[in-house]
Structures are given as structure tokens and as C-alpha cells.
Amino acid sequence: MTITTIDRLPAELARGHGGGGPAPVRTVVAYGFWIFILSDIVMFSALFAAYAVLSGNTAGGPDGRELFNLRNVFIETACLLFSSYTCGLGMLSAERREPGRFLLFAVFTFALGAAFLFIEMSEFAGMVRAGAGPSRSAFLSSFFSLVGMHGAHVTAGLVWLVYMVAQVLAKGLRAVVLRRLVCFSLFWHALDIIWIGVLTLVYLMGAR
Amino acid sequence: MDGNERVFGDRSPGVEQQESTANFLSYTVGLGLAILATIASFVVSQTDLLWPPGVPVGLVVLAFAQIGVHLVFFLHLGSGPDNTNNILALAFGLLIVFLVITGSVWIIANLNNNMMPMPVH
Numbered sequence: 001m002t003i004t005t006i007d008r009l010p011a012e013l014a015r016g017h018g019g020g021g022p023a024p025v026r027t028v029v030a031y032g033f034w035i036f037i038l039s040d041i042v043m044f045s046a047l048f049a050a051y052a053v054l055s056g057n058t059a060g061g062p063d064g065r066e067l068f069n070l071r072n073v074f075i076e077t078a079c080l081l082f083s084s085y086t087c088g089l090g091m092l093s094a095e096r097r098e099p100g101r102f103l104l105f106a107v108f109t110f111a112l113g114a115a116f117l118f119i120e121m122s123e124f125a126g127m128v129r130a131g132a133g134p135s136r137s138a139f140l141s142s143f144f145s146l147v148g149m150h151g152a153h154v155t156a157g158l159v160w161l162v163y164m165v166a167q168v169l170a171k172g173l174r175a176v177v178l179r180r181l182v183c184f185s186l187f188w189h190a191l192d193i194i195w196i197g198v199l200t201l202v203y204l205m206g207a208r
Numbered sequence: 209m210d211g212n213e214r215v216f217g218d219r220s221p222g223v224e225q226q227e228s229t230a231n232f233l234s235y236t237v238g239l240g241l242a243i244l245a246t247i248a249s250f251v252v253s254q255t256d257l258l259w260p261p262g263v264p265v266g267l268v269v270l271a272f273a274q275i276g277v278h279l280v281f282f283l284h285l286g287s288g289p290d291n292t293n294n295i296l297a298l299a300f301g302l303l304i305v306f307l308v309i310t311g312s313v314w315i316i317a318n319l320n321n322n323m324m325p326m327p328v329h
Contacts, residue, residue, distance in 0.1 A: 029220075034297060049312035189278060
């Protein structure tokens with residue numbers, strides 16, 4: 001940042017604050033998407049609240065201690081955490097206009113996200129087979145709503161990532177594509193943050 | 209990059225603005241801290257390292273610590289003036305989340321307490 005003349009300083013600092021013109025498009029786009037993410041987290045808070053209220057109502061059915069396999073949950077957590085890391089590194093490569101490295105990190109991010117989803121789906125399938133499906137008890141209804149909603153978000157994120165890779169291949173790392181990538185990485189990091197809540201409230205507290 | 213996209217006043221979450229090496233370091237430090245917090249959560253929940261009735265509190269503290277790590281090191285949310293808008297939005301979101309979750313738990317616990325005993329079939 002090189003601000004040489006004293007005269008330019010106020011206008012530049014006032015940019016987006018009522019002077020010096022509007023804020024840069026990228027700031028506005030990312031801020032708008034940040035608001036969307038926060039509203040998504042508020043939506044999740046309703047599911048968290050439902051789970052917190054209903055987790056004891058097992059209606060004589062299995063509870064978390066019998067159902068949860070913490071080894072799998074640990075692998076899921078690691079997958080999501082490392083995919084957040086590779087997503088961040090992919091964004092760095094995109095900023096530096098290195099499409100090859102970006103694509104490499106995108107592949108890692110996708111593979112780790114898909115591994116997470118695969119483990120979660122097989123866990124769900126095993127529970128349903130064992131007669132512990134969403135209709136068994138209020139505890140299981142709220143469990144499948146909360147964890148399933150997070151899984152649905154991860155699925156959407158994977159579809160979005162494929163779409164972003166296609167855009168980078170077709171259009172290159174131009175400004176509009178970079179702005180969309182910023183939104184995608186915000187979304188992906190937010191999913192990891194929500195998973196911390198799921199891990200703590202559902203699995204670690206439920207498996208005790 | 210579009211020529212006039214130099215940012216002076218505001219930052220958005222997730223947008224890189226420092227040098228890339230600093231950002232690589234930030235992601236890696238964040239990853240290390242997040243791994244530590246995750247392993248600590250699993251250890252606390254699976255052992256009697258903590259006084260057992262205090263385990264849920266310990267887990268919540270670790271979860272908030274890790275969320276903080278993610279916000280700072282992955283989303284680059286800081287305390288600088290260029291981040292004011294983002295932090296304000298986050299604070300409002302957290303307020304709503306807090307109201308929805310504690311409000312629900314509080315109200316339903318109260319209802320459960322005041323419920324007539326159910327006949328056992």
C-alpha cells in the first residue's frame with residue numbers, strides 16, 4: 001500500500017464510508033456472503049436447539065452411547081479440518097494466479113470432503129439398518145435433522161467446488177471468478193465451524 | 209485483479225491481503241492449533257482427566273477456542289478497524305444463536321419440570 005500524498009489519504013480511507021466512492025466490489029460481495037453465512041448459522045442454531053432439547057428422549061430406543069463410533073467421528077473431523085486447510089491453500093494459489101496449484105488443492109479439498117460424506121453416509125445407513133432410523137425416537141429425529149443438514153451442506157459445497165473448478169478451467173482466474181472462490185471458501189470454512197459444534201454437542205457429549 | 213480493487217478501508221472475511229507467506233503461515237498455525245483443540249476434546253471426553261461433572265463445560269470451552277482459531281486463522285477475522293463490519297455482523301449472529309439455543313433449552317426444561325406425571329402404560 002503506497003499512499004504518498006497527504007491529500008489522497010482521507011479520500012482513500014473514506015472509500016466505502018460515505019466518501020471516495022463505493023467500497024470495492026470484492027469487499028461488498030464477500031461481506032454480503034458473510035451475512036448469508038451468519039444467517040445459515042442462525043438456521044443451524046434452531047436445529048442445535050432442537051437436538052439439545054430432544055437428545056434425552058430416546059423412547060426406549062438406543063442412545064448415543066450405543067450408536068456413535070468415535071473412531072469414525074475422529075476420521076470425519078480430520079477429513080473436514082484438512083479439507084478446510086487445503087481449501088485455504090487453494091485460495092492462496094488462486095490469489096497468486098497459479099491455476100495448476102489451485103486445481104491440485106481443489107482435488108484434495110474435494111477428496112477429503114467426499115471421504116467425510118462417505119463415512120457419514122455409511123454411518124447413517126448402518127444406523128437405519130440397525131432399526132435406529134429417524135422415525136425411531138425424538139432423539140434420532142433431531143440427530144438426523146442436525147447432522148443430515150450439515151451433510152447436505154457439505155454435498156452442496158462439493159457440487160459448488162466442481163462448478164468452481166469448471167469456471168477456473170473455462171474462464172481462468174479472473175476477478176469475477178476469484179470473487180466466487182472467496183464466497184466458496186467462506187462457505188467451506190463455515191461448514192467446518194458448524195462441524196465443531198456438531199462434534200462437541202452430538203458426538204463427544206452424547207458418547208459419554 | 210481489477211485495477212481499482214486495492215482495498216484501503218474495509219476487509220471482508222476470507223479475503224487475503226497480507227503477503228502470501230504470512231497467509232500460508234496463518235493457515236498452518238491455525239491447522240496446528242485446531243488439531244490440538246480437536247485432540248484435547250477427544251481426550252477430555254474419553255478419559256477422566258477432568259472432574260467428570262465438569263467435562264461438558266470443558267468440551268464447550270474447547271469448542272469455542274477452536275471456533276476462535278478458525279475465525280482468526282482461516283477466515284482472517286481480526287480486531288482491526290478494517291474488520292469492524294464483519295465483527296459486528298458476527299456479534300449479532302452470535303447473539304441470535306445464543307438466544308435461540310439457551311432460550312429453547314431453558315423454556316423446555318421449565319415445561320418438563322411443570323409437566324404432570326405421565327401415566328405409565
